Amino acid sequence: MTGRTRPILALAAGFALASGTAGAQAEELFLYNWTNYTSPEVIEKFEEETGIRVVIDTYTSNDDLMARLQAGGAGYDVAVPSDSYVQRLIEEDLLIPFDATELENFANVMAPHDAPFYDPERMYSAPYMLGTTGIAYDSAVIDGEELPHSWDVIFNPREEFQGEIAMLDNIDEVAYAAAFYIGAEDVCTEDPDEWQQIQDVLMAQRDHVKLYNSSGTHDAMIAGEVLMHQMWNGAAHRAFSEKDTIRYLYPEEGVVFWMDNFVIPEGAQNVENAKKFINFMMSPEAAGLSSNYSGYMSAIRGADAYLNEELQASPMVNMPEEYSERLTMPPPCGDRHVELRDRVWTRLMQ
Amino acid sequence: MQPVTAATAARRRAALMRYALVAPAIVIIVGFMVLPLGLMLTYSFLEPGRYGGVVWSYSPEAYIRFFFERDLDDSLVFNLAYVRIFFRSFALAFVTTLVALLIGFPAALYIAMQSPRWRNFLIFLVTVPFWTNLLVRNYAWILILREQGLINEGLLAVGVIEAPIRMIYNNFGITVGLVYSFIPFMVLPIYASLERIDFRLVEAAYDLGANRWQALRRIILPLARPGIYAGCILVFIPCLGAYVTPALLGGGRNLMIGNLIQLQFGASQNWPFGAALAFVLMAIVLLSMLFYLWRFRGRGTGGLGVG
Structure with missing residues (x-):
């Protein structure tokens, strides 16, 4: 969820936590989640099914979560940090291992979410929601023709899109896309030859790019300012709901994504309940209903059957499973990568 | 000599008063200009840290880089990119x-x-x-x-x-x-x-x-x-x-x-x-x-x- 905001939800949940008793009651579960990210319907079903009462508290950034857990937990049984934060929490011994692969519903988890770099064994975490960076374009311009799922579409655009393209104004997102396109071994490449190729690709593309933009990307597509935009799936979905000729591509060379995960923080009083909850959340129904609520996609196979019609019809949210192998989550790239990236970007923008 | 002492005291008070009046301006200049600029100057002569920040060791690299650049293969070439910007x-x-x-x-x-x-x-x-x-x-x-x-x-x-x-x-x-x-x-x-x-x-x-x-x-x-x-x-x-x-x-x-x-x-x-x-x-x-x-x-x- 890094850098993407969710509107504020119920604050009331926070107060409920304060009144919860410290003594471990087998019937309780303290959930610490992002705002606007927990479906009340799903919680109700869980409470009905298990008899466990769920108490919810919320936060708005990974750093808030880190700070709270570093300060000695607050008796939370389940929290929902994003990718690299899971790694940091593991390194700081702030999580209880529970081996998610042992949970019954883990079989529903689609690759590659079963083995992320930040917790390859899924010993400390289980997947919740994720988002991707792909390509959105307006198919109306080419009479509804479908473009192939490839970065070639945007780096080597056909005539109709030339000069009508926007790339994200994020040096890292643009670099990842170009690295995929040239077939770099690693998106965090530090190889000078590969960087030379990346530079050539970006320089050649530059004349076709109308703008580099990261704010209001969906609006730029809806208004028709650009006809193709490197885009986050959430924005693409919003654009699509306003203009149904917009398509979203998951390039076969590779797509980066972020992901939020369930973890059990150190100091949890109800570890067994936490496991039950995490298992429940990995069921297709809970995952589907959660997507309906948050508008993000889950990593759970079969969840699409429970999506509402709008999300069902949205390829930005309801990603076909065959694309999931294209997803890559870059770890924080090294110094050398960052340095070469900066040089190429400066040359591009000089 | 009453009038003289009074005059000296008055002069002293005036001098004190002057310092007191200047003090806020000095505090502002030092606090909002000298300190931040000094910090910036110091930082510009240090080495970059791993994920942002600085490492406390002297390096003129930042200034060299303004005109020269290591190419992607690390050779030093004259660089006009920053000058152009x-x-x-x-x-x-x-x-x-x-x-x-x-x-x-x-x-x-x-x-x-x-x-x-x-x-x-x-x-x-x-x-x-x-x-x-x-x-x-x-x-x-x-x-x-x-x-x-x-x-x-x-x-x-x-x-x-x-x-x-x-x-x-x-x-x-x-x-x-x-x-x-x-x-x-x-x-x-x-x-x-x-x-x-x-x-x-x-x-x-x-x-x-x-x-x-x-x-x-x-x-x-x-x-x-x-x-x-x-x-x-x-x-x-x-x-x-x-x-x-x-x-x-x-x-x-x-x-x-x-x-x-x-x-x-x-x-x-x-x-x-x-x-x-x-x-x-x-x-x-x-x-x-x-x-x-x-x-x-x-x-x-x-x-x-x-x-």
Whole structure:
């Protein structure tokens, strides 16, 4: 969820936590989640099914979560940090291992979410929601023709899109896309030859790019300012709901994504309940209903059957499973990568 | 000798009083100028840390990098990229200042010639845009200037043009945005100096046979000069560091100094280089101001009015 905001939800949940008793009651579960990210319907079903009462508290950034857990937990049984934060929490011994692969519903988890770099064994975490960076374009311009799922579409655009393209104004997102396109071994490449190729690709593309933009990307597509935009799936979905000729591509060379995960923080009083909850959340129904609520996609196979019609019809949210192998989550790239990236970007923008 | 001791005491008290009065200014100068600049200068001579920040070991690399660059294969080559970015920033700031002056001076003159009540209202209007966030105002310009925007749609509807004109995501868009953002800084100081002009001097000029143009050139312009200088400096210098406008209205296709510095403190995680860039910029501005003072000393009327 890094850098993407969710509107504020119920604050009331926070107060409920304060009144919860410290003594471990087998019937309780303290959930610490992002705002606007927990479906009340799903919680109700869980409470009905298990008899466990769920108490919810919320936060708005990974750093808030880190700070709270570093300060000695607050008796939370389940929290929902994003990718690299899971790694940091593991390194700081702030999580209880529970081996998610042992949970019954883990079989529903689609690759590659079963083995992320930040917790390859899924010993400390289980997947919740994720988002991707792909390509959105307006198919109306080419009479509804479908473009192939490839970065070639945007780096080597056909005539109709030339000069009508926007790339994200994020040096890292643009670099990842170009690295995929040239077939770099690693998106965090530090190889000078590969960087030379990346530079050539970006320089050649530059004349076709109308703008580099990261704010209001969906609006730029809806208004028709650009006809193709490197885009986050959430924005693409919003654009699509306003203009149904917009398509979203998951390039076969590779797509980066972020992901939020369930973890059990150190100091949890109800570890067994936490496991039950995490298992429940990995069921297709809970995952589907959660997507309906948050508008993000889950990593759970079969969840699409429970999506509402709008999300069902949205390829930005309801990603076909065959694309999931294209997803890559870059770890924080090294110094050398960052340095070469900066040089190429400066040359591009000089 | 009562009167003498009283006089000494009074003198001492006056001296103390003077120090006390100067103290806040010194605190402000040290706290808000010397310390931050010293920190920046120090940082610019250190090595970059792993994920941003600095490592405390001396390195002139940040300054070398301004002119030379290690190629992708690490050989050292002469590099014009940063110089080019600086040059673009100065050129855009110059054009912006010029346009702001051409619009701002007549506007200020018009305001200064109104009745006092109406004058105050007009000045109040000049400051109204400051009530809204700069980001929001720049977004508004996107909605106005873009190909699907107000101007293009309007012209298309009337039939003046057949295809939308490209007014945004280029230097034109940046200039419009910068002029709009900074023009109050031009109008206000010029107005302040015009307001003090005794307009009987203009009448006297007419009586002596000057036409309107001569009166403007020989009487009003020289008297307004401090305000004009102040306005130009107040527009030119912040323009150099402009960050939001080039990113939004320029389409992020060309970096300006502000964007370059932001990049170093953000994604590129090279704080020393960011600090060095900021310092080079400041040095250039300071040197040109010094040159200006040295070259035009005594010829201006009452100095710049601003530092």
